[in-house]
Amino acid sequence: xxxxxxxxxxxxxxxxxxxxxxxxxxxxxxxxxxxxxxxxxxxxxxxxxxxxxxxxxxxxxxxxxxxxxxxxxxxxxxxxxxxxxxxxxxxxxxxxxxxxxxxxxxxxxxxxxxxxxxxxxxxxxxxxxxxxxxxxxxxxxxxxxxxxxxxxxxxxxxxxxxxxxxxxxxxxxxxxxxxxxxxxxxxxxxxxxxxxxxxxxxxxxxxxxxxxxxxxxxxxxxxxxxxxxxxxxxxxxxxxxxxxxxxxxxxxxxxxxxxxxxxxxxxxxxxxxxxxxxxxxxxxxxxxxxxxxxxxxxxxxxxxxxxxxxxxxxxxxxxxxxxxxxxxxxxxxxxxxxxxxxxxxxxxxxxxx
Ligand code: ATP
Ligand code: MG
Ligand code: MG
Numbered sequence: 001x002x003x004x005x006x007x008x009x010x011x012x013x014x015x016x017x018x019x020x021x022x023x024x025x026x027x028x029x030x031x032x033x034x035x036x037x038x039x040x041x042x043x044x045x046x047x048x049x050x051x052x053x054x055x056x057x058x059x060x061x062x063x064x065x066x067x068x069x070x071x072x073x074x075x076x077x078x079x080x081x082x083x084x085x086x087x088x089x090x091x092x093x094x095x096x097x098x099x100x101x102x103x104x105x106x107x108x109x110x111x112x113x114x115x116x117x118x119x120x121x122x123x124x125x126x127x128x129x130x131x132x133x134x135x136x137x138x139x140x141x142x143x144x145x146x147x148x149x150x151x152x153x154x155x156x157x158x159x160x161x162x163x164x165x166x167x168x169x170x171x172x173x174x175x176x177x178x179x180x181x182x183x184x185x186x187x188x189x190x191x192x193x194x195x196x197x198x199x200x201x202x203x204x205x206x207x208x209x210x211x212x213x214x215x216x217x218x219x220x221x222x223x224x225x226x227x228x229x230x231x232x233x234x235x236x237x238x239x240x241x242x243x244x245x246x247x248x249x250x251x252x253x254x255x256x257x258x259x260x261x262x263x264x265x266x267x268x269x270x271x272x273x274x275x276x277x278x279x280x281x282x283x284x285x286x287x288x289x290x291x292x293x294x295x296x297x298x299x300x301x302x303x304x305x306x307x308x309x310x311x312x313x314x315x316x317x318x319x320x321x322x323x324x325x326x327x328x329x330x331x332x333x334x335x336x337x338x339x340x341x342x343x344x345x346x347x348x349x350x351x352x353x
Contacts, residue, residue, distance in 0.1 A: 002043040011305040012049035019259035034058040051078035069266045094236045100150040110136045116155035128187015158228035164206040165247035167261040168214040169271045190344040192282040222262040252319035253280030278323040285316035297331045
């Protein structure tokens with residue numbers, strides 16, 4: 001039987017493996033620092049849990065395999081500059097931006113993008129790392145080392161943040177989960193909730209946007225599109241050519257989770273629409289210790305990533321899915337988590353229908 005190799009052995013790789021197991025797919029996440037010689041067969045398939053990787057003994061072996069799905073797309077989306085160029089080329093709405101070049105100045109940035117401008121490093125940023133705010137009132141200059149390495153983006157006064165997770169098969173067939181409402185605190189995702197009746201009017205618009213992208217890239221697998229909602233408009237914040245944190249709720253709340261959909265798509269298995277079970281919500285565990293007392297809460301599913309706990313580090317998540325909204329409200333009251341969690345729990349409670 002052929003193997004599905006995953007470049008990267010973090011939590012996403014582990015959850016892909018978990019999803020592939022009942023399908024009889026041998027999913028093998030590979031640590032990028034591994035020095036092992038991999039026994040790759042020509043019929044094996046390769047995917048990735050990350051957008052970008054350094055050249056190592058492990059990644060060289062995987063990236064030279066002829067069945068590395070979407071290989072050419074990763075560098076296009078991993079670099080914010082080329083990602084933004086794709087959005088512009090496809091006429092998909094995104095925050096106004098320009099590339100930060102050697103002659104770029106904060107003054108010019110404010111002239112073209114307004115009082116608040118967000119510099120984002122082209123590569124390697126995640127969880128809001130690799131961001132730098134330019135505020136006109138504070139006359140902050142563009143750091144020299146960011147020139148040529150970043151894009152400048154207009155600060156968007158969004159109403160809220162939503163994301164769409166979709167999957168595209170080898171035959172071009174697509175399926176989408178309902179839009180997810182996301183709360184970021186200091187650039188890092190704390191909580192998600194889906195489905196929401198009030199986001200339904202935006203669903204077809206969002207699907208058309210992500211379809212256009214996946215089609216243009218001839219993409220196969222799960223892709224996530226993070227958006228700012230401004231009134232009834234959606235501006236694309238960024239794209240992730242992989243399974244995505246804002247789709248973790250599908251493990252509890254959908255008949256086929258995002259991980260299974262990705263495994264099915266890249267291995268050429270049939271796709272089918274996921275049945276959405278009930279109201280779901282997800283809470284990221286960021287810099288908090290494992291606490292098995294959580295398991296006493298009705299409706300809770302714990303995913304602990306077995307990583308060392310450090311401040312600001314994602315070490316697990318909690319999924320909840322229930323048709324009984326009082327079960328969800330009770331869980332939110334019962335969770336004892338340090339700041340800024342009270343804000344995140346209150347946000348979920350407020351958004352529960
Ligand atoms: P991720 O972990 O999602 O990959 P990231 O580090 O790649 O995050 P972004 O998604 O670009 O970074 O930004 C993180 C968060 O910062 C966004 O979810 C949003 O809350 C805020 N943000 C990003 N861009 C803007 C903007 N142009 N205006 C206002 N807020 C923004
Ligand atoms: Mg990102
Ligand atoms: Mg993001």
